[in-house]
Amino acid sequence: MEEISASALSMAVVATIIYLWLRSVAHRRGTQALRRAQSHSFWCALIAFFLSTSWDLAQFWSVPAQSQSMLTLVFIALNAGGWLALVYIIGLFTWPKELQTVRVASLEPRSLTTPFPRMLGALVGILAIAASCLIWPVSKVAAYVSESDREGVPAQDYSNFSEVRWDGLDRWRPGTEVAPLFALCIAGVLLATALIALIILKRRPLAGISADHNKQLRAVWLNRLLRNCGWVLINIIGSEISYANPILGTGWNTVSTFGFIALGFVLFVWAPKFAVSNVGRNAKASAFSRMRGHSNAVSYVLNSLMVLAAYAIWIACSYRFEHLSEAFGPARAQAASNTLMLALSGAAVAIYLVLSAGFAFYAHLRAKLGTPREPISENLPVWVYSLAALFIVSGIFMLYTPQTLTPGAELAVSPWVSTGIVLGLLLIAAGYIWWTRHCSVPWQVTGEQEIWYRQVLEFRALRILCSALFLLPGVASFDEPMVIAIGVGLFCIPSLLVVKRPNARLLTNVSA
DSSP: OHHHHHHHHHHHHHHHHHHHHHHHHHTOTTSOHHHHHHHHHHHHHHHHHHHHHOOOGGGGTBOOSSOOOHHHHHHHHTHHHHHHHHHHHHHHTOOOTTOOBOOSOOOSOOOSSSSSOHHHHHHHHHHHHHHHHTHHHHHTOOBEEOTGGGTTSOGGGGGGBOOOOOTTOSEEOOHHHHHHHHHHHHHHHHHHHHHHHHHHHHSOOBTTSOHHHHHHHHHHHHHHHHHHHHHHHHHHHHHHHHHTHHHHOTHHHHHHHHHHHHHHHHHHHOOOOOOOOGGGGGEEEOHHHHHHHHHHHHHHHHHHHHHHHHHHHHHHHHHHHHHHHHHHOHHHHHHHHHHHHHHHHHHHHHHHHHHHHHHHHHHHHHHHTSOOOOOOOOOOOHHHHHHHHHHHHHHHHHHHOGGGTSTTOOOSSOHHHHHHHHHHHHHHHHHHHHHHHHSOOOSOOOHHHHHHHHHHHHHHHHHHHHHHHHHHHHHHTOOOHHHHHHHHHHHTOOGGGTSOOOOOOSEEEOOO
């Protein structure tokens, strides 16, 4: 009962925060209702993605010193589907006030198949079938108990245990106990997705916007829901293959890793398709809209590359640790893999900043073809620089003194390596910020809009720098989930929370 009460209380607190945030997005003043509905849809999908994927299925089979009860494991299995359903249900009841559902008969043609993305739905269905089929090899995995835990166990019972070890675990549950948990997890995710999809399809059209915009909103919600479901299923499949390693063989892990990267990228870029409305045919994008689109496209590409790079770095360091631990022991292998992780992570952040500066340089060259004007820039608010300095200093301090959070911990890498990486990142970030303030922009925008553009670029540099310097000690020197969570959270802070967007039209009318 205590576990149920604690889980219910935590879900209630998080649900309240989600509700208040989505309501604030939906009722933001000074923005059109349709724009707020689109922003509201984006935030709903983003929150659902992080909550439904922020769980570790290894808890299904790993047995800690104090064994978890079966009720706790059931809650973990239903975690993804429960959060997915909860966030989307909250999102469907926090629309902008102007966009209330029409309670009278509507001439808008509605069916259960027209707005549904069939190809994306087919891909999600294939992933669901694959996840279900892998339950069979999962059920064939034998349990493992280390020598120290076998004391008091009769010798004839050893035949029920596997002699194969992986992931550094001392013991794990048998497949007969883990397979039902995977089945429950898959069923929960599919049931939540089907329920929310049905609600989206059967929802009454919203008043205040055209029928085309209603269809587009419906298509966007369905698209993001299915992509989220696909990501969760990919995570489940990866966990199943990892657990069924003794049955499937080690080759499956290698093949599945690259397959999951490819599938995850496909789902990430799978945008919804819908016809262009008649309203937009006699309009063209304004200069501010083109500048904003360029900035968002650069951020989208670079953030995608960073996520893929983080996954690739983790794979490379894991393989290095496995190969070196057999020859030189775990201690030296861990030091070598940590050094590699620091170096590759620092290089990834440096490449991020260099590529971002390269896109700004391309825009600078385009501006030189016309009549460039003097750059206009302003500093970010003082509190932004204060918080950035606090996170940077804290990350550097933890990198050199890991014992502050983990008593008895020692430096995992050479101080010279850490110093070189930190100084290199600080110098590259300073050079990038200087360049964003002095480069030219090719768009004919107002001074307020140009200042916004440069402040967004500067904030993104500070964001990636703070996140990197907070993540480096968390992933290299010690395993601190809170430090890693703060680093990931810093990387996910949107610029709109810090840089106020200027009032500007995104479309300009063109006479026929």
